[in-house]
Amino acid sequence: MRLEQTFETASLEARSPFELRLHQGRGMPESVVKQALVNGDMGFLHSFTTGSTVDGPGVRVVGWTAGCQYRCLYCHNPDTWNMMNGLPVTLEQAAQGLRKYRHGLKIMSGGFTLSGGEPLMQDRFAVRLLAAAQEMGIHTALDTNGHLGARLTDEELLKIDLVLLDIKAWDAERHRYLTGKDVAPTLDFARRLAAHKRPVWLRYVFVPGLTDKEEDIAQIAGFAAGLNNVERVDVLPFHQMGRFKWEELGLNYALADVEHPTREAVERACALFRAEGLKAF
Ligand code: SF4
Numbered sequence: 001m002r003l004e005q006t007f008e009t010a011s012l013e014a015r016s017p018f019e020l021r022l023h024q025g026r027g028m029p030e031s032v033v034k035q036a037l038v039n040g041d042m043g044f045l046h047s048f049t050t051g052s053t054v055d056g057p058g059v060r061v062v063g064w065t066a067g068c069q070y071r072c073l074y075c076h077n078p079d080t081w082n083m084m085n086g087l088p089v090t091l092e093q094a095a096q097g098l099r100k101y102r103h104g105l106k107i108m109s110g111g112f113t114l115s116g117g118e119p120l121m122q123d124r125f126a127v128r129l130l131a132a133a134q135e136m137g138i139h140t141a142l143d144t145n146g147h148l149g150a151r152l153t154d155e156e157l158l159k160i161d162l163v164l165l166d167i168k169a170w171d172a173e174r175h176r177y178l179t180g181k182d183v184a185p186t187l188d189f190a191r192r193l194a195a196h197k198r199p200v201w202l203r204y205v206f207v208p209g210l211t212d213k214e215e216d217i218a219q220i221a222g223f224a225a226g227l228n229n230v231e232r233v234d235v236l237p238f239h240q241m242g243r244f245k246w247e248e249l250g251l252n253y254a255l256a257d258v259e260h261p262t263r264e265a266v267e268r269a270c271a272l273f274r275a276e277g278l279k280a281f
Contacts, residue, residue, distance in 0.1 A: 012047055012048050012089060012093075012094075012097060013047060013048050013050070014046070014047035014048070014064075016049060017046060017047065017049060017062070017064045017080075017115075018076070018077070018241055019047065021047065021079055021085060021086075022079055023085060024085060024088070025044050025083065025086055025087065025088050026084060028084070033083070036088075036122075036125065037122060037125075039124055040091060040122070040123075040125040040126075040127065040128045040129075041125075042088055042091065042125065043065065043086075043094060043122050043125035043126070044067060044083045044084070044086030044087065044088055044122065045063055045064060045065055045086050045094065046065065046066050046077070046079070046080050046116075046117065047064050048062070048063050048064070048098075049062050049064065050062075050101065052113070054234075055113040055141065056110075056111060056113045056139070056141035056201070057111070057162070058105070058111060058139070059104075059105065059108035059109075059110035060110045060111055060112065061101050061105065061110075061111075061112050062112075062113045062115050063094065063098075063112065063113070063114045063119075064077070064115055064117060065080070065115070065117040065118070065119045065122055065125075065126070066079075066080050066082065066083045066085050066087075066116070066117050067080070067116070067117050067118060067121035067122060068080055068117045068118040068121060068145075069121060069147060069148075069181060070118065070145055070147070070168075070181055071179065071180040072168065072178060072179050073177075073207075073210065073254050073255055074178075074205060074210070074238055075242065076245070077242055078242065078245050078246055078249055078251055079245055079249065080116055080117035083121065086117075091125060091128050091129060091132070094129050095132040095133070098129075098132070098133055098138065099136060101138075102136045105138055105139070106137065110139065111133075111138050111140060111161070112130075112133040112138050112139070112141070113141040113142070113164070114126055114140075114141070114143065115143035116144075118144060118145055119142060119144060120144055120147070120148035120149065120151055121148065123148060123151040123152065126142065127156045127159060130142065130159045131156075134159055134161070139161050139162070140159065140162070141162040141163070142163050142164065143164040143166070143203075144163065144189075145166045145186060146165050146166070146167075146185065146186035146187075146190060147181055147186055147189075148185070149186075149188070149189025149193075150185065154196060157196055157198050160198065162200070162201060162231075163193055163199070163200045163201070164200075165186070165190055165203065166186075166203045166204075167183070167187075167190070167204060167220055167224075168183070168186075168205065168211070169216060170183070170216045170217075170220045170223070171213075171216055171219075172184070174216065178210065190223070190227060191227070193229060194227035194228060194229045198229060199229060200227070200229050200230050200231065201230070201231055201232050201234060202230050202232070202234070202278075203234050203236060204220065204234070204235050204236065204269070205236045205238060206236065206237055206238060206261050206265070206266055206269050207255070207258060208259060208260075208261050208265065209258065210238075210255070212261070212265060214268075217269050218272050218275075221233075221272050221273045221275065221276040222276055225276035225278055230278060231279070232278070232280070232281065233273045233278050233279065234281055235273070235280060237260060237261045237266050238255075238258065238260060239260055240258075243256065
């Protein structure tokens with residue numbers, strides 16, 4: 001199978017990441033996948049979307065990678081958990097797809113954000129694509145849960161102009177319950193980014209009854225403020241837009257009865273971050 005054929009017969013661009021996309025990489029030989037993960041010559045992408053104003057500064061093109069090691073109870077894109085649901089795309093094809101936007105992104109003070117899924121599941125591809133974008137003069141951002149941050153060298157951190165770091169919970173048990181993984185590697189990555197003075201926007205998903213404990217949020221706020229590199233905090237209200245994906249995939253969705261948080265509750269969470277001197281929205 002030629003990779004170019006794979007890409008040409010399927011569309012990388014989507015109207016939104018909420019499109020359910022499955023089995024785009026089906027049939028890709030395992031040896032090719034393994035090689036791609038080692039050298040980053042190829043990646044697996046759910047899609048590219050344009051026009052985002054919530055994934056970094058200005059207007060952004062977002063590359064949504066496939067593959068994630070977390071299993072967040074509130075995940076709105078569970079189709080990105082499996083890397084083989086992503087479309088196999090060569091590095092050159094992905095860079096080419098981005099190149100056509102470079103002038104527009106500059107005019108709109110925007111850039112390129114690599115999100116997911118978890119982009120660092122494909123760390124070699126992620127680093128090389130972000131480096132290619134930066135070489136085109138495009139501002140680069142990585143949206144990550146930080147769990148695999150140790151895969152990036154110090155030099156590679158410089159290819160990322162901004163890290164959107166998702167901290168899911170402070171309490172270790174709560175974090176494991178919520179995501180299936182430990183929080184410690186994420187906090188280590190946050191400290192390392194701070195030591196290297198790399199800009200960070202912190203993201204916190206606020207779920208009523210799950211991530212709304214004030215003491216937990218206050219702990220994250222104190223931690224973030226002490227890092228001195230967190231430029232802003234986005235408190236993201238839980239929503240049900242991904243619910244249909246859980247149903248389509250036959251997954252057990254534990255949050256089916258959870259309501260959207262009230263504006264006042266989200267504002268109270270923001271106030272906890274502001275109390276530590278952080279900008280929170
Ligand atoms: S880290 Fe993101 S993509 Fe992965 S399970 Fe959590 S919400 Fe979903």
